[in-house]
Amino acid sequence: MSAGRLSRAWVPVLLALLSSGPGSRGDQGASAGCFRIRVVDEQSGRGVPLVQLKTTNNIRYYTDSNGLAAFSEPGLMDQRVFFFVSSIAAGLSMVIFEGTLAQRSFADKMDEEHKQTANDIVLGFGKGAAIVLVAYFAIKVFGVALDNNWRLLGTNYGLWFLLEMIGFVLLPCFLYLVGVRDRNVKLIRWTAALTVLGIVLNRLNICVICFNWQLPADERYFPHWMEFGISIFVVTLGVVAYRFIVTRMPVFYEHPEFRESH
Numbered sequence: 001m002s003a004g005r006l007s008r009a010w011v012p013v014l015l016a017l018l019s020s021g022p023g024s025r026g027d028q029g030a031s032a033g034c035f036r037i038r039v040v041d042e043q044s045g046r047g048v049p050l051v052q053l054k055t056t057n058n059i060r061y062y063t064d065s066n067g068l069a070a071f072s073e074p075g076l077m078d079q080r081v082f083f084f085v086s087s088i089a090a091g092l093s094m095v096i097f098e099g100t101l102a103q104r105s106f107a108d109k110m111d112e113e114h115k116q117t118a119n120d121i122v123l124g125f126g127k128g129a130a131i132v133l134v135a136y137f138a139i140k141v142f143g144v145a146l147d148n149n150w151r152l153l154g155t156n157y158g159l160w161f162l163l164e165m166i167g168f169v170l171l172p173c174f175l176y177l178v179g180v181r182d183r184n185v186k187l188i189r190w191t192a193a194l195t196v197l198g199i200v201l202n203r204l205n206i207c208v209i210c211f212n213w214q215l216p217a218d219e220r221y222f223p224h225w226m227e228f229g230i231s232i233f234v235v236t237l238g239v240v241a242y243r244f245i246v247t248r249m250p251v252f253y254e255h256p257e258f259r260e261s262h
Helices: 088-105 112-146 150-154 156-182 185-209 225-248
Strands: 015-019 035-038 052-055 060-062 068-071 080-086
Touching: 060 068, 088 112, 088 185, 088 225, 112 150, 112 156, 112 185, 150 156, 156 185
Parallel strands: none
Antiparallel strands: 015 080, 035 068, 052 060, 052 080
């Protein structure tokens, strides 16, 4: 597959087959020697951020806010490359979490039909999230077993790994299953918040806590205060824009003039 096609690759499933070749420099983007991988939503065509792309030898990449990831591994060029693409558990739990916040903030603008539909969606997403979390945990266990790294679980980083796997993967999976069985929407919503917290912990583990772990503490990466400021600004901008739209448009209810048109 050429670099040009690779830059437009859609990866909607857990396992995607991509192949890389030298291609032309113009198709490789601004970074010389890097292939551009883009994960997009099938319906909207927009890039999907924070998707993990993991090769079979455990090299991880994460897409940016535009769904892009730069791929440059000399040992994997000019051959087929398999990626494990993981984002489903994060997406399902995030939708439940954000939907909960929206329902609490704009309950006065929702009609009864929308509220009932929202509860049905929560139950369906909770079931899906439980299944995906089980698969994710199994893959992590297989990874430890295949590399025979059981001895590392007793180290400080190993115990931190177990905390993440048990407290923020297995526990949410169990709570999701109980919530779906009992049709307990409230429990599923709280479980989604716990899962989102685990996602944040996972990203911090990869980007800060365990990133360049072998270096002395004073040489490790830590975000600049301006990075925090930009992140807060972007999130605030999105919340303000969403509130502006919801309070002025019939998002959570049927417009009286068009109720019978669909």
